[in-house]
Amino acid sequence: MSRRLPTNFILGAILVALVVGTAALSLVWTPHDPTLLNIPGKFDEPSSIYWLGTDQLGRDVVSQLMAGARNSMAVALIAVLIGGSIGVSLGLLASAIGGWVEDAVMRLADLGFAFPALLFAIMLAAVLGPSLSNAVLAIAFINIPIFARVARASANQIWTRDFVSAARAAGMSRLAISRDHILPNILAAVIVQATIEFAVAILAEAALSYLGLGAQPPASSWGRLLSEAQTLLYLAPQLVLYPGLCIVTAVLGFGLLGDGLRDITDPRLVRER
Amino acid sequence: MAYFILRRTFGFVLTLLAVSVVVFAVMNVLPGDPALTILGLDATDDALSALREQLGLNEPLLSRYIHWVWDALHGEFGLSHSFRVPVSGLITERLPMTISLAVSGMLVTLIVALTLGISASARHRTFGDWGVMFLSQLGIAIPAFWLSILLVLLFAVKLRWLPPGGFPGWSDPVPAMRSLILPTVALALVQSAVLTRVTRSSALEVMRQEFVRTARASGLSQRRILWRHVLPNALVPIVTIVGMQFAALVTGTIVIENVFYLPGLGRLIFQSISNRDLPTVQALVMLFAAIVVTANFVVDLLYVVIDPRLKARA
Amino acid sequence: MIELANLTASFDGAAALRDATLSVAPGDRLGVVGESGSGKTLFALCLMGMAPDAANLSGSIHVDGQDMSVASESDWQAIRARRVAMVFQEPMAALNPLRRVGVTVAEPLMVHEGISRQAALARALALFKEVGINEPEARLRQFPHQLSGGQRQRVLIALALACNPALLIADEPTTALDASVALRITDLLVRLAKERQMALIFISHDLATVARATNEIMVMYGGDIVERGPTTDVLETPIHPYTKGLLAALPKWLIAQRDAEGKRSRLATIPGSVPPLPELPQGCRFAGRCQNELANCATERPALQQKSVGRSAACHLLDRDAS
DSSP: OOSSOOHHHHHHHHHHHHHHHHHHHHHHOOSSOTTOOOGGGTTOOOOSSSTTOBOTTSOBHHHHHHHHHHHHHHHHHHHHHHHHHHHHHHHHHHHHHOHHHHHHHHHHHHHHHHSOHHHHHHHHHHHHOOOHHHHHHHHHHHHHHHHHHHHHHHHHHHHTSHHHHHHHHTTOOHHHHIIIIIHHHHHHHHHHHHHHHHHHHHHHHHHHHHHTSSOOTTSOOHHHHHHHHHHTTTTOGGGGHHHHHHHHHHHHHHHHHHHHHHHHHOTTOOOOO | OHHHHHHHHHHHHHHHHHHHHHHHHHHHHSSOOHHHHHHOTTOOHHHHHHHHHHHTTTSOHHHHHHHHHHHHHTTOOOBOTTTOSBHHHHHHHHHHHHHHHHHHHHHHHHHHHHHHHHHHHHTTTSHHHHHHHHHHHHHHHSOHHHHHHHHIIIIIIISOOSOSSOOOOSSSHHHHHHHHHHHHHHHHHHHHHHHHHHHHHHHHHHHTSHHHHHHHHTTOOHHHIIIIIIHHHHHHHHHHHHHHHHHHHHHHHHHHHHHHTOOSHHHHHHHHHHTTOHHHHHHHHHHHHHHHHHHHHHHHHHHHHHOHHHHHHO | OEEEEEEEEEETTEEEEEEEEEEEOTTOEEEEEOOTTSSHHHHHHHHHTOOOTTOEEEEEEEETTEEOTTOOHHHHHHHBTTTEEEEOSOTTTSSOTTSOHHHHHHHHHHHHHOOOHHHHHHHHHHHHHHTTOSSHHHHHTOOGGGSOHHHHHHHHHHHHHTTOOSEEEEESTTTTSOHHHHHHHHHHHHHHHHHHTOEEEEEESOHHHHHHHOSEEEEEETTEEEEEEEHHHHHHSOOSHHHHHHHHTSOOOSSOOBOTTSOBOOOOOOSSOOOOGGGSOSSOTTTTTOTTOOTTTTTSOOOOEEEETTEEEOOHHHHHHHO
16 A cells, blocks of 8 residues: 555545535634525525525525534534544443353444434433434434444454553553553544444434434524425526535545545555445 | 254243333333324313223233233233224235335345345456445435435436335336335335445455365356356345344335335325324334344344354354 | 466566466476475466566467467456366355355366256266265365354365366465375375376475475566476475575574574575565566675576476576676
């Protein structure tokens, strides 16, 4: 493998920077207020004022997209962080203790695989009402088994290494070893997985918001923008394009980045790309 | 062999039970007062307590759970709050739609993914291969509902070849089929992206193996080797992925039904959420989760059937 | 029936096989000896039209008079198994694990000769008996993982023989097998060659096995054919310094003898190691390791010359001795 960074990493990094940068920017500046109504100016063509035109209530499309970026990033970040932390902890625990505890913990984590995020979100929405935080919870929930698996598999390999045996011989507790030795060494695999799950989370949040189970008005979300645009398909078909393109860019970006990271951190893996 | 099946079945039942516990817990421990939801805020306290008694809400959680499971095993899912009919009736009514969509979606997915994946692997490192890889990477990133909307935009709004949604009923087969074309395509395209990649890498992995060289030395044609030797061996890891795809299939079906306003179980779930119809939601979530668990179980068993080496070990 | 003239295979400009010239007639049993990297497997693959795609080929190959140098893949497919067949060295993974071995052997018969599955399986049964597989009827229906290494190799030999090829190439057929099994497989191949009037090319790095199986031997080093002649003659009186080195390196006694001073004799070795492909000397490939090296060895390539009837070697020493 040449010293050059793999193409997918570079491409992914560019796309991610674009999306994250836009989201960060939206915290301080958007061309217009995304919630500002301007009924007379509805369905405007793209112009120098409204770069991509306006929607059915005269709101600036670009500003809405930027606000949507902010929400998508936030949801994905929080969900992956929560799910990832719990999952990695479970995985480390299972790996450290081993035996039937390991089997039991993994079985428990596997329950998460039976529940697609959507089903869990549906349940939460039905009992607690639809909201963005419920979407976060649902996505976090399904991330737990994924991270538990990755963490456990990587941790199991590290436990066999000599320096860990040395630490055990020196009397270090399994907790301390997990924290000081195992965790830093599985970080690479976890980060790769987190990047990929980020992409999945963005997709999931978009789907949930589209279905009305995620972002509620006036909170902006690409998914919600799409569902609104769908009702206007005959009037303003172009409104359907932009949010979708944003979603694709973000998901593609994080996916490529994750793949690229995996290629970089796992050189022994001869993968056919 | 029998011992293996027994163990797996035991695990399957256990998982199913665990799933039911989770569903019951979330649906019944968290919410407020279902009686209040049904009768509204103006209801009198007497009416509320009477309804609670009727719904069996005063019984301890455990016995409610056992009743629910017991009834469910007999096909009894209680009464829908909003429709005032047995939930099981609603399910049987909408099931054919969902199954048609899911099955045709899965079939098209398999055909597309296997064909593209194997062909791409045969044209390794040519434009065809890179093209397929790029398209599949894109396919993974495209949300199914957005693709659906784009398809509707093209085929229904602009070209007016196909209906933009809805379902005219089963009585007339041709319009019924036409309503299912776009939904099936949308569902299949997104699903096949992942499967195509897996098929391709699995096939490439198999091509590296010795017996492929032996087959070539026997003077067999590339096509024969590809489809009769490589594909069956590549299927083994693919089957696992297909099992995992069932979760995505369930999600996809629910989403697509809502995008296209198809009268299936997916739409029913959402109507029930809007109506705060908890028993229906509970039954449907359990049903879908059970499908996913069952699919994984079947895949586990299928694995052993396909590969004679595993059969020996099992 | 196979004729090679100046066959050369290069990778990125570096020749891994140089000017291989030979002809094989039915009934010949030729041994090809050399270490890893000598080009012997590449040579065998060229005879099947299965050289790697990256290989740049020049020179000519004629099979039964047909010029295969510019043949397409489908031309080769018509030749493979029917005129030329090959047995590879790794019986472990060389059979499709999802197929019963009987079907695997029957397949080329169904494809090449168009006979029915039943007829093909009957032929496969006969082949199983011919190669000495025990309980052949039962074995037909078994999967590869149910057979031992030796049995799998026999199946592969049966597969190679299915369409009655005129030439069978065996590439290290016994390397992965244990000694007693290896012996039996070697004898099997010789018997089959004789009974079927088939040409046999036996490739191996194991001189003892080659000695047993062949009547002519060809020594390869670095992609060149360095010596050729009747097996017994070459092994008893080698000409080329490399061949001499190989034979000297054979352990002659089971227990190390002590010489007059009580010191144990050491195993003779050829100093140095085979350089990687781009670094091989352009002249004689063995230059740099040869004890009798002359000034022009590294730069001038010695041609394969006849020293006496049926014996040739590629070495500048021959020129010097002749003059």
